[in-house]
Amino acid sequence: MDQVIFDLTQMPLREVNAALHAPGLAGDFLVENPAGAHNLAVGLTSPVNVTVQGHVGYYAAGMNQRASVSILGNAGTGVAENMMSGTVTVRGNASQSAGATAHGGLLVIEGNAAARCGISMKGVDIVVGGNVGHGSAFMAQAGRMVVRGDAGDGLGDSIYEARLYVRGTVASLGADCVAKEMRPEHLEELAALLKSAGFEGDDPAAYTRYGSARTLYHFHAANSY
Amino acid sequence: MSFTSDDRSRLGLRESATFDRATIAGIQRAAETGVYDIRGWGAKRALPHFDDLLFLGASMSRYPLEGYREACGTDVVLGGRNAKFPLRLDIPVTIAGMSFGALSGRAKDALGRGASEVGTSTTTGDGGMTPEERGQSKHLVYQYLPSRYGMNPDDLRKADAIEVVLGQGAKPGGGGMLLGQKISERVAGMRTLPQGIDQRSASRHPDWTGPDDLTIKILELREITDWEKPIYVKVGASRTYYDVKLAVHAGADVVVVDGMQGGTAATQDVFIEHVGIPTLAAIPQAVQALQELGVHRKPDGVQLIVSGGIRTGADVAKALALGADAVAIGTAALVALGDNHPRWAAEYEKLGSAAGFYDDYQDGRDPAGISTQDPQLEQRLDPVEGGRRLANYLRVLTMEAQTIARACGKAHVTHLEPEDLVALTIESAAMARVPLAGTGWIPGQGL
Numbered sequence A: 001m002d003q004v005i006f007d008l009t010q011m012p013l014r015e016v017n018a019a020l021h022a023p024g025l026a027g028d029f030l031v032e033n034p035a036g037a038h039n040l041a042v043g044l045t046s047p048v049n050v051t052v053q054g055h056v057g058y059y060a061a062g063m064n065q066r067a068s069v070s071i072l073g074n075a076g077t078g079v080a081e082n083m084m085s086g087t088v089t090v091r092g093n094a095s096q097s098a099g100a101t102a103h104g105g106l107l108v109i110e111g112n113a114a115a116r117c118g119i120s121m122k123g124v125d126i127v128v129g130g131n132v133g134h135g136s137a138f139m140a141q142a143g144r145m146v147v148r149g150d151a152g153d154g155l156g157d158s159i160y161e162a163r164l165y166v167r168g169t170v171a172s173l174g175a176d177c178v179a180k181e182m183r184p185e186h187l188e189e190l191a192a193l194l195k196s197a198g199f200e201g202d203d204p205a206a207y208t209r210y211g212s213a214r215t216l217y218h219f220h221a222a223n224s225y
Numbered sequence B: 001m002s003f004t005s006d007d008r009s010r011l012g013l014r015e016s017a018t019f020d021r022a023t024i025a026g027i028q029r030a031a032e033t034g035v036y037d038i039r040g041w042g043a044k045r046a047l048p049h050f051d052d053l054l055f056l057g058a059s060m061s062r063y064p065l066e067g068y069r070e071a072c073g074t075d076v077v078l079g080g081r082n083a084k085f086p087l088r089l090d091i092p093v094t095i096a097g098m099s100f101g102a103l104s105g106r107a108k109d110a111l112g113r114g115a116s117e118v119g120t121s122t123t124t125g126d127g128g129m130t131p132e133e134r135g136q137s138k139h140l141v142y143q144y145l146p147s148r149y150g151m152n153p154d155d156l157r158k159a160d161a162i163e164v165v166l167g168q169g170a171k172p173g174g175g176g177m178l179l180g181q182k183i184s185e186r187v188a189g190m191r192t193l194p195q196g197i198d199q200r201s202a203s204r205h206p207d208w209t210g211p212d213d214l215t216i217k218i219l220e221l222r223e224i225t226d227w228e229k230p231i232y233v234k235v236g237a238s239r240t241y242y243d244v245k246l247a248v249h250a251g252a253d254v255v256v257v258d259g260m261q262g263g264t265a266a267t268q269d270v271f272i273e274h275v276g277i278p279t280l281a282a283i284p285q286a287v288q289a290l291q292e293l294g295v296h297r298k299p300d301g302v303q304l305i306v307s308g309g310i311r312t313g314a315d316v317a318k319a320l321a322l323g324a325d326a327v328a329i330g331t332a333a334l335v336a337l338g339d340n341h342p343r344w345a346a347e348y349e350k351l352g353s354a355a356g357f358y359d360d361y362q363d364g365r366d367p368a369g370i371s372t373q374d375p376q377l378e379q380r381l382d383p384v385e386g387g388r389r390l391a392n393y394l395r396v397l398t399m400e401a402q403t404i405a406r407a408c409g410k411a412h413v414t415h416l417e418p419e420d421l422v423a424l425t426i427e428s429a430a431m432a433r434v435p436l437a438g439t440g441w442i443p444g445q446g447l
């Protein structure tokens, strides 16, 4: 099927999003000249392929369901926030809160992600080609996050059941986040995640797994603040 | 043996005003447990409130309306500024956001039935939307909270309005809490949390900070829902004048201001009693902000919903007279369903409480089956009967407000105005910005 082109210098954002919300939509779409637009390709529900030629602002592909969105540039705050399913790929770097609260799907950031990557994540898989900033995976509830580079301060603070894999150094771990043993099932899981993001060359054994020590799960005298 | 208050005065026993019995019990409790007190309900201390205001009524200079023959409208339209489908409610009393999790499924069901019967809205809470409440609620407002528990774009699209929650009056600056007793399998599943943990919700939104970001966030919500739904912003009352201005600048269609008396399902007692400002003090600040922006009570304006301690039709009328377009009720709606009812007196006592005092909504053992996830206790609340009781109560609130509005000569409850009010105390006069009764004096204004 032919690719449909939306040029954001010719068509207002609201119309582009409305067109991408058409019921029963299928096919390939190219968005040109995004010029850092906020809220591009948000709330998609159909299994379409959307390629964005350039940089995007806040919340690109927010709340995505089923669609596959590729951003050939950098992404602003909250890319793929609250994604439910589908795939979002950022060719460049992502600003803070990438994949925040996302429930499902796969978010791949080929460059670096800034602070709070995967904050409050609820089931999404996030693979970051470079580093993640401070406060990443804060209160992460479920899902998996892979960091091929380093992680900033306070990784996984108050984390619940999400699993984090970091290859490089971690500046510091947040409250209740601890390094855990890499068992065979984790190596297998990590290998599959790396493959799905196009990094199958990595050795899973070079990564460390982090998760919850589960000491904050119940309020008691020492932790109820 | 225990002394009556007569015995105590005969014996010359004098209670300390500073260290009263509740304070002493609080110190002892803290010393024993090492954990702060978490409870439900709202602020219990006496505060300047609607009781400190009176209506003047009509006489020589104003004509009253006749009770049954002359109409006094009660309908309100919320969120017409940007939304394709504003909310059209028959009465100006809505049901505030209370989560499934904090409340039983049956309680949410009953709230939906009662509200729908009289043509008003209900609101989800910190825990997502249940099919039951969507099914029972004619108008359902979907809360968008820092935790984003159960936040799902399908539910967003099913909602009739979206409420971005920055805070609530019981705890401006604090996140939600739900203790392990109430994290049942279903609640845990909806929130993606391990069953039985003591849950604390985030107090800040994960992907925006400050009003400039909120502007973009609100646009995102509009884009996702194709500009169909009104977007509310809810704040706990604190720096209300500034918060309301910023909320309007960020694009809110409706601003919800919840005063410090506002109820909660689980919050630290110290937070409930010591953070935020009274509802009475917040309303004029919010109205001033809306007026200065030219959006108060205008066709394309921003509506104001006020909550925190609304109990009677007089409270409703006073809130509207001060400039609210509608009010929201939480605690009173639960009481209407049967919370704190004397029929459960013996059981409240077993829990160390009493009918009329029960505030342990955090605890999950609610004898009335409302603030619980215990399947047996929940059975005690019949949603049909609960819904009928709530509808009755909402009708009474509306008729009481209409009674007052007619007496003040108003053909619609929202025609009530500050000019109809006077204050009984200097504090309430200063906060509500109406004159002290019998004088023309508004403290802080003019000379």
Ligand SMILES: Cc1cc2nc3c(=O)[nH]c(=O)nc-3n(C[C@H](O)[C@H](O)[C@H](O)COP(=O)(O)O)c2cc1C
Pocket: B040, B041, B042, B096, B097, B098, B099, B102, B103, B124, B125, B126, B127, B143, B165, B167, B168, B169, B234, B258, B261, B262, B263, B264, B265, B307, B308, B309, B310, B328, B329, B330, B331, B332, B361, B371
């Ligand atoms: C049991 C209970 C649960 C509540 N849950 C929420 C919530 O999830 N989100 C929220 O914004 N406010 C919540 N609130 C606050 C109410 O929305 C509302 O602001 C407050 O109850 C109004 O004050 P009132 O109780 O005096 O009527 C809750 C209140 C109660 C009593």
